[in-house]
Amino acid sequence: MAPSESERPAAVPQSADGTERVALTDGAAALVRRLTERHGPLMFHQSGGCCDGSSPMCFARGEFRTGESDVLLGELTVDGVAEPVGFWMSAGQYAYWSHTHLTVDVVPGRGSGFSLEAPDGVRFLIRSRLLDDGGAGGSGADAGKPGEAAEPGGVPEPDAPDRPR
Amino acid sequence: MSRYAAPGSDGALMNYLPRYDHWIGGSYVAPKQGGYFENPTPVNGRTFTEVARGTADDVERAVEAAHAAAGAWGRKPPAERAEVLNKIAQRMEDHLQELAVAESWENGKPIREALAADIPLAIDHFRYFAGAIRAQEGSLSEIDEDTVAYHFHEPLGVVGQIIPWNFPLLMAVWKLAPALAAGNAVVLKPAEQTPASVHYWMSLVADLLPPGVVNIVNGFGAEAGKPLAAHPRIAKVAFTGETTTGRLIMQYASENLKPVTLELGGKSPNIFFDDVSRGGPAGEADEFYDKALEGFTLFALNQGEVCTCPSRALIQQGHYREFLEAGVARTEKIVQGHPLDTDTMVGAQASNDQLQKILSYLDIGRQEGAKVLTGGQQAELGGELEGGYYVQPTILEGSNAMRVFQEEIFGPVVSVTPFSDFDDAIGIANDTLYGLGAGVWTRDAATAYRAGRAIQAGRVWTNCYHAYPAHAAFGGYKQSGIGRENHKMMLDHYQQTKNLLVSYSPKKLGLF
Numbered sequence: 001m002a003p004s005e006s007e008r009p010a011a012v013p014q015s016a017d018g019t020e021r022v023a024l025t026d027g028a029a030a031l032v033r034r035l036t037e038r039h040g041p042l043m044f045h046q047s048g049g050c051c052d053g054s055s056p057m058c059f060a061r062g063e064f065r066t067g068e069s070d071v072l073l074g075e076l077t078v079d080g081v082a083e084p085v086g087f088w089m090s091a092g093q094y095a096y097w098s099h100t101h102l103t104v105d106v107v108p109g110r111g112s113g114f115s116l117e118a119p120d121g122v123r124f125l126i127r128s129r130l131l132d133d134g135g136a137g138g139s140g141a142d143a144g145k146p147g148e149a150a151e152p153g154g155v156p157e158p159d160a161p162d163r164p165r
Numbered sequence: 166m167s168r169y170a171a172p173g174s175d176g177a178l179m180n181y182l183p184r185y186d187h188w189i190g191g192s193y194v195a196p197k198q199g200g201y202f203e204n205p206t207p208v209n210g211r212t213f214t215e216v217a218r219g220t221a222d223d224v225e226r227a228v229e230a231a232h233a234a235a236g237a238w239g240r241k242p243p244a245e246r247a248e249v250l251n252k253i254a255q256r257m258e259d260h261l262q263e264l265a266v267a268e269s270w271e272n273g274k275p276i277r278e279a280l281a282a283d284i285p286l287a288i289d290h291f292r293y294f295a296g297a298i299r300a301q302e303g304s305l306s307e308i309d310e311d312t313v314a315y316h317f318h319e320p321l322g323v324v325g326q327i328i329p330w331n332f333p334l335l336m337a338v339w340k341l342a343p344a345l346a347a348g349n350a351v352v353l354k355p356a357e358q359t360p361a362s363v364h365y366w367m368s369l370v371a372d373l374l375p376p377g378v379v380n381i382v383n384g385f386g387a388e389a390g391k392p393l394a395a396h397p398r399i400a401k402v403a404f405t406g407e408t409t410t411g412r413l414i415m416q417y418a419s420e421n422l423k424p425v426t427l428e429l430g431g432k433s434p435n436i437f438f439d440d441v442s443r444g445g446p447a448g449e450a451d452e453f454y455d456k457a458l459e460g461f462t463l464f465a466l467n468q469g470e471v472c473t474c475p476s477r478a479l480i481q482q483g484h485y486r487e488f489l490e491a492g493v494a495r496t497e498k499i500v501q502g503h504p505l506d507t508d509t510m511v512g513a514q515a516s517n518d519q520l521q522k523i524l525s526y527l528d529i530g531r532q533e534g535a536k537v538l539t540g541g542q543q544a545e546l547g548g549e550l551e552g553g554y555y556v557q558p559t560i561l562e563g564s565n566a567m568r569v570f571q572e573e574i575f576g577p578v579v580s581v582t583p584f585s586d587f588d589d590a591i592g593i594a595n596d597t598l599y600g601l602g603a604g605v606w607t608r609d610a611a612t613a614y615r616a617g618r619a620i621q622a623g624r625v626w627t628n629c630y631h632a633y634p635a636h637a638a639f640g641g642y643k644q645s646g647i648g649r650e651n652h653k654m655m656l657d658h659y660q661q662t663k664n665l666l667v668s669y670s671p672k673k674l675g676l677f
Contacts (some may be wrong), residue, residue: 017389035538039343044410045409045664046408047408047409047410048407048408048409048430048572048573048598048599048644049406049407049408049411049429049430049431049472049473049573049599049644049645050329050331050405050406050407050428050429050430050471050472050573050575051329051330051331051356051405051406051407051430051575052406052407052410052429053406053407053408053429053430053573053575054407054522054526054572054573054574054575055407055518055522055571057409057410057413059413063413064409064412064413064416065416083616090408092644093408093598096566096568096571096572096598097571099570100529100568107517107521108517108518109517109518109519109521110357110358110516111357111386111517112329112330112356112357112358112406113386113406113407113409113410113415114386114387114390114391115386115387116387118357118385118386118387119202119218119385119387119388121202121203123518125518125521125522125525126522126525127525127528127598128525128528128529128532129529129532130532130533132405
């Protein structure tokens with residue numbers, strides 16, 4: 001059996017350089033509080049691929065088995081929730097996402113995975129901004145070749161996410 | 166232009182019931198816990214029916230009903246099962262327009278696609294597997310003069326199928342037709358965004374199927390999907406969706422040592438070599454060039470909500486500017502509007518969360534420096550479409566390291582980048598976690614062949630795109646999934662192999 005999140009080695013990207021990589025909006029935090037009351041401690045695993053892909057999936061902690069192929073991007077703390085909520089992603093996907101900061105938001109919707117909030121008619125959603133340092137450690141993040149982007153536009157200042165917590 | 170009347174309005178070809186329960190054992194059964202959820206149409210965001218909110222109790226009833234039916238169905242001669250499938254196909258053909266309206270209204274797709282693709286392909290799928298099961302043969306192996314190994318195909322029993330929302334009927338049929346042909350009974354869970362059209366389909370064909378052979382349990386993944394995927398009496402789980410849920414389903418199935426097939430999406434490259442733009446003797450545009458431009462624009466098919474959406478266009482440097490300009494012009498001719506108008510080419514995204522996700526990608530794409538060449542925003546169509554979920558067909562220009570090049574946006578959005586030569590094209594094409602579909606466009610057969618073999622994807626469309634004939638295998642490399650759909654090889658995914666090892670010799674071994 002895989003070790004629980006709290007027992008896992010600190011193969012945690014943000015611990016190396018102290019960079020915050022993931023946050024919650026107020027709305028998402030309130031939903032995490034409600035779901036915790038119903039389901040106990042929670043976790044997120046960021047999905048990829050089609051349909052409901054690219055959305056964060058929220059599960060009862062341990063429902064989804066993480067393994068050596070996953071990285072923990074951060075432990076989200078939420079007022080009124082005793083235990084932090086781990087945010088996980090497969091290492092392969094992280095290689096392509098590591099230059100961006102993720103904010104978990106919530107919108108009306110339905111989803112189609114096994115995420116716990118779907119029956120409430122809402123869906124967690126990722127909003128992204130560039131990390132100030134352009135990201136670290138992601139093998140895919142720096143794969144761009146000179147001239148590959150024809151006349152790339154300037155990189156605008158990232159919008160501040162909706163009051164990240 | 167003509168407009169099909171919306172379900173529930175005067176002159177409608179079909180109407181949805183105000184409520185759908187679970188279809189279990191050949192009749193409708195109310196959910197044990199009594200819950201229902203609203204089902205809005207993405208055309209205008211308004212609820213048009215409500216659907217039972219299934220739980221483990223309902224799944225249990227459905228699995229029981231399926232087990233009660235599976236034995237007799239599996240023992241039916243293949244010719245009789247094939248006849249049922251052919252009758253279902255005929256019934257669907259007789260009601261093709263009604264099914265198309267049902268699908269368009271629930272999913273938001275343009276009815277011209279439902280009329281030309283979704284429903285005809287679903288009909289043909291039943292006919293294909295009706296033929297395939299009759300033509301299937303076991304084998305015998307002559308071990309020695311007196312010993313023969315016979316190999317029989319046997320059904321698995323009761324299988325679970327979890328259906329996505331992008332082609333609700335076609336994806337259900339991709340799973341149902343081979344499973345039923347092979348002699349299995351099915352418990353099917355439609356997507357929670359699009360649970361109703363399969364019930365309309367069932368209303369047309371219910372009398373053709375023995376009770377319990379197909380059962381439909383509605384509900385959410387966490388409440389109905391999990392008990393189905395984790396059920397110890399389900400012999401196999403088939404799922405189309407995304408990677409995290411795919412892993413979770415494998416995890417549940419592993420607890421029962423049950424097989425899964427998974428189709429988990431992609432980020433398909435569509436590669437246009439320089440010679441595409443060298444047409445006639447004077448280099449003028451020709452029929453093939455026109456076809457290639459359509460192939461580029463197919464990123465907008467089904468609003469981009471296709472696992473194989475050609476969402477990365479790789480264009481060779483020599484014709485990059487001119488081809489891209491022509492692609493932008495072609496894209497700007499797309500007619501967006503009411504999904505039930507026969508002229509509409511791009512309709513509504515399937516749900517609000519899907520709309521919001523697409524917009525979040527347009528945002529991070531801009532932040533990463535992608536140039537918006539056309540589109541780039543939500544489409545506010547107003548009027549009767551107020552409240553619906555519409556996105557402008559969008560072309561982004563950037564580089565393959567950007568997240569808009571690496572993630573399935575599942576919207577009418579293509580990310581374009583140039584390449585220098587063959588090796589560069591293949592390098593970019595394969596620089597992705599996924600490997601479901603790909604497109605290669607060239608007038609040179611050797612280039613086409615080499616590219617097709619070098620791309621790590623299960624389906625490489627060569628000088629075509631978005632064709633889905635039943636007789637061609639479909640499925641993913643890499644993170645795009647496990648197993649295949651379509652093609653007669655799909656029968657193997659729904660069958661056990663029974664080996665009878667038979668001795669015709671009277672002689673003992675002599676060991677004991």
